[in-house]
Amino acid sequence: MLRLIxxxxxxxxxxxxxxxxxxxxxxxxxxxxxxxxxLGERATPEAIARINTLYGFDQPIxxxxxxxxxxxxxxxxxxxxxxGRPVLDEFMTRFPATIELTVVALVIAIGIGIPLGYxxxxxxxxxxxxxxxxASLIGVTVPVFFLAFILKYxxxxxxxxxxxxGRQDPTMVATHPTNFYVLDGLLTGEWDAAWDALVxxxxxxxxxxxxxxxxxxxxxxxxxxxxxxxxYVRTARAKxxxxxxxxxxxxxxxxxxxxxxxxxxxxxxxxxGAVLTETVFAFAGIGSFLAEAVFNADYPVMQGFVLMIxxxxxxxxxxxxxxxxxxxxxxxxxx
Amino acid sequence: MSxxxxxxxxxxxxxxxxxxIHGDGPGGEDHxxxxxxxxxxxxxxxxxxxxxxxxxxxVFVLVALLAPWLAPYGPDELPGRAEIRPTEIPGPSAEYPLxxxxxxxxxxxxxxxxxxxxxxxxxxxTLFGLVGGMALGLLAGWFGKWVDxxxxxxxDLMLSVPSLLLAVSIAAIAGQTSxxxxxxxxxVQVPIFARLLRGSMLAQRGQDxxxxxxxxxxxxxxxxxxxxxxxxxxxxxxxATLTLATAVIEAAALSYLGxxxxxxxxxxxxxxxxxxxxxxxxxxxxxxxxxxCIAVTALGFTLVGESLREALDPRNRTRx
Numbered sequence: 001m002l003r004l005i006x007x008x009x010x011x012x013x014x015x016x017x018x019x020x021x022x023x024x025x026x027x028x029x030x031x032x033x034x035x036x037x038x039l040g041e042r043a044t045p046e047a048i049a050r051i052n053t054l055y056g057f058d059q060p061i062x063x064x065x066x067x068x069x070x071x072x073x074x075x076x077x078x079x080x081x082x083x084g085r086p087v088l089d090e091f092m093t094r095f096p097a098t099i100e101l102t103v104v105a106l107v108i109a110i111g112i113g114i115p116l117g118y119x120x121x122x123x124x125x126x127x128x129x130x131x132x133x134x135a136s137l138i139g140v141t142v143p144v145f146f147l148a149f150i151l152k153y154x155x156x157x158x159x160x161x162x163x164x165x166g167r168q169d170p171t172m173v174a175t176h177p178t179n180f181y182v183l184d185g186l187l188t189g190e191w192d193a194a195w196d197a198l199v200x201x202x203x204x205x206x207x208x209x210x211x212x213x214x215x216x217x218x219x220x221x222x223x224x225x226x227x228x229x230x231x232y233v234r235t236a237r238a239k240x241x242x243x244x245x246x247x248x249x250x251x252x253x254x255x256x257x258x259x260x261x262x263x264x265x266x267x268x269x270x271x272x273g274a275v276l277t278e279t280v281f282a283f284a285g286i287g288s289f290l291a292e293a294v295f296n297a298d299y300p301v302m303q304g305f306v307l308m309i310x311x312x313x314x315x316x317x318x319x320x321x322x323x324x325x326x327x328x329x330x331x332x333x334x335x
Numbered sequence: 336m337s338x339x340x341x342x343x344x345x346x347x348x349x350x351x352x353x354x355x356i357h358g359d360g361p362g363g364e365d366h367x368x369x370x371x372x373x374x375x376x377x378x379x380x381x382x383x384x385x386x387x388x389x390x391x392x393x394v395f396v397l398v399a400l401l402a403p404w405l406a407p408y409g410p411d412e413l414p415g416r417a418e419i420r421p422t423e424i425p426g427p428s429a430e431y432p433l434x435x436x437x438x439x440x441x442x443x444x445x446x447x448x449x450x451x452x453x454x455x456x457x458x459x460x461t462l463f464g465l466v467g468g469m470a471l472g473l474l475a476g477w478f479g480k481w482v483d484x485x486x487x488x489x490x491d492l493m494l495s496v497p498s499l500l501l502a503v504s505i506a507a508i509a510g511q512t513s514x515x516x517x518x519x520x521x522x523v524q525v526p527i528f529a530r531l532l533r534g535s536m537l538a539q540r541g542q543d544x545x546x547x548x549x550x551x552x553x554x555x556x557x558x559x560x561x562x563x564x565x566x567x568x569x570x571x572x573x574x575a576t577l578t579l580a581t582a583v584i585e586a587a588a589l590s591y592l593g594x595x596x597x598x599x600x601x602x603x604x605x606x607x608x609x610x611x612x613x614x615x616x617x618x619x620x621x622x623x624x625x626x627x628c629i630a631v632t633a634l635g636f637t638l639v640g641e642s643l644r645e646a647l648d649p650r651n652r653t654r655x
Contacts, residue, residue, distance in 0.1 A: 018492045029508050141633035143584045145591055146608060146626035149615065157616050272499030276588055280612075294503055295593050306504055310495045 004325075008318045012311075019310055023303050024068050030299055077304035082296045087304035091286060096179040097167055098285035100197075101278070102270045104205030109212035110263065117220025117259075118252065124225060132217055139214025144273045148207035148280035155203060162203050165282035169196050204281045208273050212266040219262040223255035230254075256327050264320030268313050371569065375646035382646070388638025395632050399451040410448035410602040413439040424618045436607070436621055437614055438600040446628055448602035453632065456517050457583040463521035464582075465575050468528020475529065476536035476567075477559055487533070490526040498523045502585060506594040513603075516589045520582050531574055535567040542566075569647045576640030580633035587629050604629050 030036075035048040035057055043051075052058050059067075071077075077087035120132040156164035167181055168174065174193035176184045182201070185194025227233065228251050236250050274287030282288065286305060293301035379385040398405060408414050416439030418425050426434040433442040475486035493501065502519040509515030539545060540563060548558045587605030589595060595606060604625040611621035 014488075015491060015495055018488065019495060022492060026504060026508065137634065137637065138630075141580060141584075141637055142630045143587055143626065143633075145588060146622070146629065149608070149612065149622050149626065153615050153619050153622070268497035272497040275499060275503075276591065279592070290500070290503075291592055294507060297507070299507070302504060302507060306496055306500050309497060309500060313497060314495060 005318070005322060008321065012314055012318075015314065016307075016311065019307060020069060020072060021065070023307055024065050027299065027303060072307075077307070078300035080293070080298055080301045082293065082298045082301070087300050090289060090301065091305060091308050093179060094284060094286045094289050097181070097283065098271075098274050098278070098287055100180055100182060100201060101204055101208060101274060101283065101285055102267070104201045105209035105212065105270055105273075106263070106266070108205055108209035109216050109266070113213045113216030114220050114259065117217040117222075118224050118255075120217070120221045121224035121228065129221075132221060136214035136218045139210050139217075142210070143276075144207060144211060145276040145280050147210055148204065148277050151203045151207055152280060163200050164203075167197060167200050167284055168193065169200075200283075204277045204283055207280070208270060208277045211269055211273065212263070215262055215266060216259060219259050220255065223258045224251060227251050227255045253327060257324065260320060260323060260327065264317050267316045271309050271313065371566075371647065375643065378646040379642055382642050384638055385642035385646075388635050388640075388642060391631060391635030392639060395450050395454060395635065398447055399454045402447050402451045406444040406447040408441045408444040410445070411598075411600075412441070412444070413600065414441055424614060424621070426618070426620070433624060434618070434620060436600075436618075437610055440600055440602070442607075442621065442624060445602040445607060446604075446624060449604045449607060449625060449628065450632075452513070452601075452603040453583050453586060453605075453629070456513060456520070456586040457579050457632075457636075460517045460520035460582045460586070461524065461575055461578050463517065464524025464578065465528055465571070467521065467525040469532055469571065471525060471529035472532030472536070472571075473559075473564065475533045476540075476563075483533070486529065490530050493523075493526040494530075499585065499588060502589060503592060503594065506589055511594055513595055516586055516595055519589065519594075520585050523585075524578055524582070527578070528571055528574065532567060532571050535570050536563050539563045539567050570644075573640055573644040573647060576636055576643055580636035580640070583629060583632050583636070 035051040036043055057064065075088055077091075079086055080090055083090065116128075116132050120126075120129040123129055152164050155162050163169065174181070174185060174190050175188050177187065178184055181197035182194050185191060185197055233246065233250050236246055241250075271287070274285060275291050276287070277283070278285045278288035279291045286309070290302065290305050292298070293305070402410075414431075418435060419437065419439045424435055424437060425431070428434070431441045431443065433446070436442055436445065471486050471490070475483040496504075502523045505522050506515045506519040509518050536559075545558060545562055548562050549555075553562075586595075587608065590603060590605035591609050593609075595601070595603065600606075600610070607625040608622055608629075611618070611625070614621050
């Protein structure tokens with residue numbers, strides 16, 4: 001197991017190197033060249049000249065790349081042209097918000113998707129089965145930001161059940177040691193603050209969770225319907241195994257491998273979707289910040305955030321691969 | 336559409352070999368010698384899901400093509416500009432069946448012209464992505480070895496960034512025009528098509544009919560082009576149909592993020608949604624109508640793609 005993790009982490013290195021080359025080339029392909037990209041469009045010629053010598057944009061390309069790589073390795077992702085703060089700091093203060101949102105979306109997707117897909121497969125052709133198919137079709141075809149609009153309009157604007165924007169009521173007095181607002185509330189014992197942060201997560205969480213929910217439901221339904229007709233399930237049933245054990249250990253557990261892969265792949269989708277959902281709900285995570293960076297041509301932020309998100313994405317997929325071993329003992333032995 | 340016709344004829348030519356080797360089930364015997372695509376077409380014609388999808392797509396394509404005749408007003412016309420007040424946006428009336436928007440544009444006309452804009456972006460980006468992806472996949476599948484290795488690492492690299500972020504980064508370089516949105520969405524699709532085609536070519540390469548073809552002394556080029564490729568292209572075509580749905584949604588998402596270019600009053604579904612965000616409490620229909628259009632178009636393509644996948648899946652052949 002440990003060997004697998006180390007192996008996969010080592011494989012990450014060429015991937016990240018490749019990505020850094022791509023991002024390096026990207027900055028140079030930007031309209032106005034790298035200095036304008038770093039300083040923004042209103043930069044004076046003197047400032048551009050200063051940046052060109054400071055960052056060595058006047059030097060040969062390979063030298064420039066090595067310098068760029070060295071700065072990356074030191075955690076220097078540049079400075080946001082919009083806020084003037086280091087990109088890494090901006091990322092770190094906002095990332096907890098996106099993690100909270102993604103977790104809520106995943107909880108919704110898994111918590112509803114797996115049971116729904118399971119029931120749909122076990123009662124193939126029933127009303128639940130048909131509605132799950134229709135619902136998952138709607139889930140993948142309705143754009144995330146449109147769903148977010150509609151949820152916001154119905155439940156926040158019209159009914160007023162949920163707040164429409166932000167992470168917490170701005171009048172709420174709360175301390176934030178970790179920037180995970182729900183966790184902060186629990187740690188400091190400010191229960192109302194934790195509750196308020198959680199309520200702010202519900203609507204964006206549902207919107208963001210809709211696509212993964214549809215996909216997880218579908219995948220579970222397909223996997224369970226295949227596994228439940230497998231020979232070993234029939235054999236187990238013929239041997240008179242208890243139905244609960246048959247369902248849990250034989251059917252559900254064996255259907256979970258493809259479902260787990262799908263969940264791992266959803267993380268990329270969630271991070272993409274977060275850009276849109278956070279923008280609709282003015283939720284201060286990395287997604288809305290990235291969207292603002294796009295609006296304002298804040299290239300250092302775009303560059304740094306893309307690299308960081310790619311790292312997160314790769315690590316999550318590594319985690320998924322490792323967790324295969326937990327579900328399937330055969331894979332554990334091979335590893 | 337020439338990409339669709341090529342495998343249709345070639346697939347039919349290569350198929351008898353495969354059926355005779357594998358001895359298909361009873362379903363295959365009724366129509367002996369029939370190609371995969373002809374068989375798929377026969378299944379699709381009877382599938383209500385596929386028909387629904389085709390009808391939806393056909394309606395939107397017709398609306399897009401006939402926009403100049405169907406739409407009461409032009410895409411940039413603002414006929415009701417005088418009737419707009421800061422606090423009031425007139426709703427549906429005899430003159431404007433779906434009401435006006437914030438800029439005084441006729442919503443019905445803008446939806447109709449929007450169909451043209453959205454479908455154009457969806458179809459062109461998928462077409463470019465398909466061509467690029469197939470070229471890369473073919474290169475990898477044909478040359479193998481280090482070309483394959485290099486191409487697949489490039490694919491890994493592109494897939495390591497979540498799709499929307501990759502599209503956003505590309506659109507940021509390409510500038511704020513609708514062409515850059517098309518290019519951005521196309522580039523994001525390239526790795527998906529490339530990997531799919533390569534995988535499916537590798538699977539075909541081990542088949543007996545390929546061995547037979549090479550044993551007959553066919554050159555590598557004709558084995559690849561007239562046997563392996565036509566038989567590998569099925570999953571790619573299915574993916575392309577499904578991708579049309581994602582492309583329409585992603586185009587709307589990119590213009591929502593302000594990367595589409597043009598005026599805020601542009602007749603494009605994603606743009607209309609953005610503009611509607613400000614009026615959500617006053618006139619929710621401004622958001623709901625373009626949203627439904629995007630969703631229904633995507634649904635149409637998805638239904639066609641899913642039923643095509645089912646029809647092409649060899650596992651479903653005997654069960655008919």
